[in-house]
Amino acid sequence: MTAQSPQVVVDVRDLCSHYGDRQVLFDVNLQVHAGEILAIMGHSGCGKTTLFRHMLGLKTASSGQVSVLGRNLAGLNKTDLYALRQRIGVAFQNGALFSSLSVRENVELPLREHTSLDGNTIRIMTRMKLDFMRLTEFEHLMPAQLSGGMLKRAGLARAVIMDPQVLFFDEPSAGLDPVTSAELDQLILMLRKAMKMTIVIITHELQSVFAVADRIMVLDAGRPILIGTKEEVQASTDRRIVNMLNRRPPDEAFDADAYLEKLTRTRL
Amino acid sequence: MNVAAAIADRTAGFLERLGRAGLFLARGAWQIVAPPWRIYPIVKQIHFIGARSLLVIVVAGTFVGMVVALQFYDTLLRFGSVSLLGAAVGLSLMRELGPVLTALVVIGRAGSAICAEISIMRNEHQIDALECMAIDPYKHLIAPRLAAAIISVPLLTLIFITVGIAGGYFVGVILFDVSPGAYLGGMHDSVISRDFLMGGAKALVFGLLMIWIAMAKGFFLHLEPEGAHGSEGVSRVTTDAVVLSSIAVLFSDYILSAIIL
Numbered sequence: 001m002t003a004q005s006p007q008v009v010v011d012v013r014d015l016c017s018h019y020g021d022r023q024v025l026f027d028v029n030l031q032v033h034a035g036e037i038l039a040i041m042g043h044s045g046c047g048k049t050t051l052f053r054h055m056l057g058l059k060t061a062s063s064g065q066v067s068v069l070g071r072n073l074a075g076l077n078k079t080d081l082y083a084l085r086q087r088i089g090v091a092f093q094n095g096a097l098f099s100s101l102s103v104r105e106n107v108e109l110p111l112r113e114h115t116s117l118d119g120n121t122i123r124i125m126t127r128m129k130l131d132f133m134r135l136t137e138f139e140h141l142m143p144a145q146l147s148g149g150m151l152k153r154a155g156l157a158r159a160v161i162m163d164p165q166v167l168f169f170d171e172p173s174a175g176l177d178p179v180t181s182a183e184l185d186q187l188i189l190m191l192r193k194a195m196k197m198t199i200v201i202i203t204h205e206l207q208s209v210f211a212v213a214d215r216i217m218v219l220d221a222g223r224p225i226l227i228g229t230k231e232e233v234q235a236s237t238d239r240r241i242v243n244m245l246n247r248r249p250p251d252e253a254f255d256a257d258a259y260l261e262k263l264t265r266t267r268l
Numbered sequence: 269m270n271v272a273a274a275i276a277d278r279t280a281g282f283l284e285r286l287g288r289a290g291l292f293l294a295r296g297a298w299q300i301v302a303p304p305w306r307i308y309p310i311v312k313q314i315h316f317i318g319a320r321s322l323l324v325i326v327v328a329g330t331f332v333g334m335v336v337a338l339q340f341y342d343t344l345l346r347f348g349s350v351s352l353l354g355a356a357v358g359l360s361l362m363r364e365l366g367p368v369l370t371a372l373v374v375i376g377r378a379g380s381a382i383c384a385e386i387s388i389m390r391n392e393h394q395i396d397a398l399e400c401m402a403i404d405p406y407k408h409l410i411a412p413r414l415a416a417a418i419i420s421v422p423l424l425t426l427i428f429i430t431v432g433i434a435g436g437y438f439v440g441v442i443l444f445d446v447s448p449g450a451y452l453g454g455m456h457d458s459v460i461s462r463d464f465l466m467g468g469a470k471a472l473v474f475g476l477l478m479i480w481i482a483m484a485k486g487f488f489l490h491l492e493p494e495g496a497h498g499s500e501g502v503s504r505v506t507t508d509a510v511v512l513s514s515i516a517v518l519f520s521d522y523i524l525s526a527i528i529l
Contacts, residue, residue, distance in 0.1 A: 082404070092393045096393040096394050098394055099388075113401070158401075
């Protein structure tokens with residue numbers, strides 16, 4: 001156990017990460033407090049998903065540390081890591097449902113694996129979560145028969161089936177129409193209210209971020225450039241954040257000579 | 269210097285992959301014996317690898333037995349030793365053709381499907397999802413398939429040999445009038461326990477090699493040296509798995525024959 005405050009549920013300290021020789025995260029520091037919804041946002045390729053994988057213990061840090069619920073992930077053996085993961089819910093971008101199992105079987109899988117509850121109790125608990133996600137009538141369908149929004153809701157139902165203390169949600173709004181995206185945002189808010197969860201969302205959808213997040217971390221090229229409330233982000237004068245909020249591409253001074261040299265240097 | 273560095277790089281890469289695959293097999297095998305024991309996932313995989321390969325094994329075994337009998341009949345006729353037809357068919361099926369062809373058929377039907385399934389699971393983060401749900405992928409995915417292949421492939425080999433002998437009987441006895449007593453008696457007299465041992469050992473090793481390579485290729489899709497992603501990556505590792513496991517079966521066939529003979 002680290003000696004940190006129990007209020008800090010996710011604690012990332014000086015995290016650096018590499019893929020081979022390429023560094024993708026540079027000294028990332030982040031604390032997520034109990035009961036808050038924190039959104040990590042940034043352009044595609046800025047390192048959001050890598051940070052997400054570090055917080056889930058799916059990737060080893062080059063340096064720095066990640067603690068979740070007071071446990072340093074790097075110091076855990078497999079048994080302790082699995083015990084910790086039973087208190088964490090993870091919803092992946094595409095749902096990551098098992099294609100050979102029906103929606104109900106997917107959602108009840110963690111209960112079947114980790115509890116000794118009887119079949120009826122598992123079915124009732126699964127129905128509760130599916131009902132919460134408005135998926136009850138689709139419980140017998142296979143993942144291939146679901147729409148994008150349904151897949152995400154089913155993935156979310158599976159992520160919260162064990163009533164986790166922390167929920168990690170990768171790109172909740174990606175690929176969804178605005179109405180479905182807004183429905184999912186409402187579900188996230190209801191989850192926090194009903195289950196008192198701490199929620200970390202990885203996204204690049206501004207509307208979704210401002211609808212649900214208490215605090216926002218903005219990542220740019222692997223570096224956090226701002227961690228603050230919605231108001232602080234909106235008031236920021238940092239050009240990268242202003243561009244992001246105004247949906248403009250990042251500023252890059254165009255040097256015609258350098259561009260020409262780059263083109264001619266490239267081997268075809 | 270560059271050539272030496274490239275060779276060193278490739279050797280290191282090969283050793284790394286070999287070590288990773290070795291650990292993969294050890295973890296999968298350990299999860300077969302480690303509690304909690306669950307029979308249903310193994311039975312489900314036996315159904316997929318074994319039962320659903322039955323038809324193709326019966327068809328292949330019958331025709332292989334028939335063509336072996338046809339070839340041996342023609343050869344033995346030249347030496348006036350047609351009475352040895354049963355022994356020749358029995359020995360060739362039991363020692364070589366049964367285990368090797370069964371393994372190759374199972375690689376094509378089940379090995380490729382298993383590799384594709386696991387690599388798609390890797391690609392779509394389903395294996396990450398298992399990890400995040402604190403469900404050991406080795407227990408949930410690898411161990412049942414490993415156990416099922418070790419059980420199914422020897423049984424399929426036995427069926428292949430049996431229907432092959434029946435196919436040989438049809439050609440030798442029914443079509444070419446070889447005496448049934450000579451066919452079956454010759455087989456009975458010439459097949460010894462070492463032949464059973466050789467066939468059984470080969471079937472077991474081939475089943476293990478086939479499933480090991482198919483699963484490891486799919487499981488480590490994301491660590492492929494040239495990078496593998498999406499449908500192209502799945503297609504590439506599946507092709508690699510089929511080619512590599514076929515070569516591994518043929519290579520180990522020679523090694524096992526050399527050891528046992």
